[in-house]
Every structure is written in C-alpha cells, then in structure tokens.
Amino acid sequence: MTRTVLASATREVVIGFDQPFCVIGERINPTGRKKLAAEVIAGNFETVAKDALDQVAAGAMVLDVNAGVTAVNPNETEPPLLRETVELVQSLVEVPLCIDSSVPEALKAGLEVAIGRPLVNSVTGEEDRLETILPLIKKYDVPVIAISNDETGISEDPDVRFAVAKKIVERAADYGIKPHDIVVDPLVMPIGAMGTAGLQVFALVRRLREELKVNTSCGASNISFGLPHRHGINAAFLPMAIASGMTSAIMNPLRAQEMEAVRGANVLMGTDRDCMTWIRTYRDHAPSASSAGGGEAVPAPAEAGGGRRRGGREARRGRVAG
Secondary structure (H helix, E strand, O other): EEEEEEEEOOOOEEEEEEOEEEEEEEEEEEOHHHHHHHHHHOOOHHHHHHHHHHHHHHHOEEEEEEHHHHOOOHHHHHHHHHHHHHHHHHHHOOOOOEEEOOOOOHHHHHHHHHOEEOOOEEEEOHHHHHHHHHHHHHHHHOOOOEEEEOEEEOOHHHHHHHHHHHHHHHHHHHHHHHHHHHEEOOOOOOOOOOOOOOOOHHHHHHHHHHHHHHHEEOOOHHHHHHOOOOHHHHHHHHHHHHHHHOOOOEEEOOOOOHHHHHHHHHHHHOHHHHHHHHHHHOOOOOOOOOOOOOOOOOOOOOOOHHHHHHHHHHHHHHHHOO
C-alpha cells in the first residue's frame, strides 16, 4: 500500500489510500492577500501565526507555507522570508509543513531549517524544474508534489496530464526517489469553464492510483473558480474526489462546510475507524431550529430594505423575551 510519510518534530502524518484524507491548510500564502504580503514584507508575522494556529485548531493535518510576497526579485526576497516563516510556524504548531515555492533557492532555504520530514510543493514536468528540484528532494529525503504540466503548459487533455505525471515519476526514479514519495497533482480545472472538469479529475485520480500507484493532491478550490457560492461546489467535489482515490488536498480548513464533507467522506470510506473522529467533532453539534424537525434549513430571500430579515430577528427576540 502506498504511504507518503510526513513528520514534524513530534508528529507523523501518513498520506495513503487506507488513511484519513489529508487536509493541507492553504492560508499561509500571500498570493492574492495584499494585506498579508504587506505585513510579511514589513516583518510582521502576526497574521501568519494566527493562521497557523487557527488552521490546526480547525483540523488541518499539514500546513502549506509560502512566502511569495512579490514578483519583483523573488530570488532575493523569498529565501530569507520562507526560512523565517518556516521557523516561526514550526515553533507554534506540531503538524508537519508543506514548503511551497516556485523559487528553488527558497525551497532550499526552507528545507535547511525544517524539522522532521516536510512535503515540498512542487516540481513540474519542465526539464529545468526536474533537474533543479529532484536533486533537492533526494538530498533532503522528502516527498514532493508533482504538478502535471510541462513546457507546453497545462493541457485540457487528461491523457496528456497523466503522461506528464508518469514522466515525473520515472525521472524521480532515476534519482532514487520512490513513487510513494511523489504526490501527484493532476490539476483541477474550473468546472465553470470546462463542464467535464470534474469527470476528468476523478478518472485521472483513479488512473494515477491504479497505474502509477501514487498518492494525489490538488488545490481543491480551483474546481469552483468563477462560480457563486464556491464553498458549496467545493464541499460536493471533495467527497467525490476522495471516493475516486484522492488522498490529500490543499484547502481552507476554516470552511466548516468543506471540513464536514471531508470528515463525512472519511466515515463512509472507512478511514475514520469506528467513526471516532466524527463523534468527537460533532457529538455536541446542535441542529438549527429550522432543521430540527427533519426539514432542511433554507435561508429566507432578502427583500428590498431587508424587511424580511429584520422581521425574522425581531420575531426571534420576541420569543426569547417571552
């Protein structure tokens, strides 16, 4: 059975087909977060520390750590920032880390100070990336996320993406890196732009498991990009991906709806032994008043000026007061 072993100073996490789905917390990443980027550039790591603690409290098993604060001179800015961020985060939490950068020198800087056995994010099928990143993976004896694109870009053809993944696995073997230390990201396309994106990734994950025998991961929120109520789509996607064989994802553990979907999938896949994690997490869970009688809670549509919503609040206050 394929098992990818990650470790911190005190905790081991195993990614595998017979293991609970591995939730990799995504929030320590300045990409698209201007406020966080500005804070980190200024040497303020308060939000980083809060995100680390909050994600673990919400159920993250691994934390992705990225310090890509600027596209200007990243070879100069990222290595020292990633080193500092890794040192800070691992001093605050016990879970393993996923060291995330497109800058090889930054990855090296993070690996130099990482304690345990982190996951590296990432390598692609591009020749220069293979020749640069794989020796690092071998030197530090760590697992790596392999993203299924190469010099030609990201193909919409799932067979091409599978071929790129196979190439990376084979090239890694040339360096003595075993398939169990390759976690393939088959690249999830936005379902709003490509109607077959879900079917494609489910089929790809099954092939990767059955033919290459590798673990898999993805950026889970990519599936809902551009759509309203993205968390509903993400929450539907995750259990279906898990049932297809996906074993981890980089995602936001602070989204309760998505974490419920993951925990429920673990129960149904038999990886939450005796449902103990579900019971510990939800034993005191109280259903909403509107769903207690068996019906589903449906939010009332807002009217102009919010009249209905105010009326609802006033009615509830009246019941409490009475």
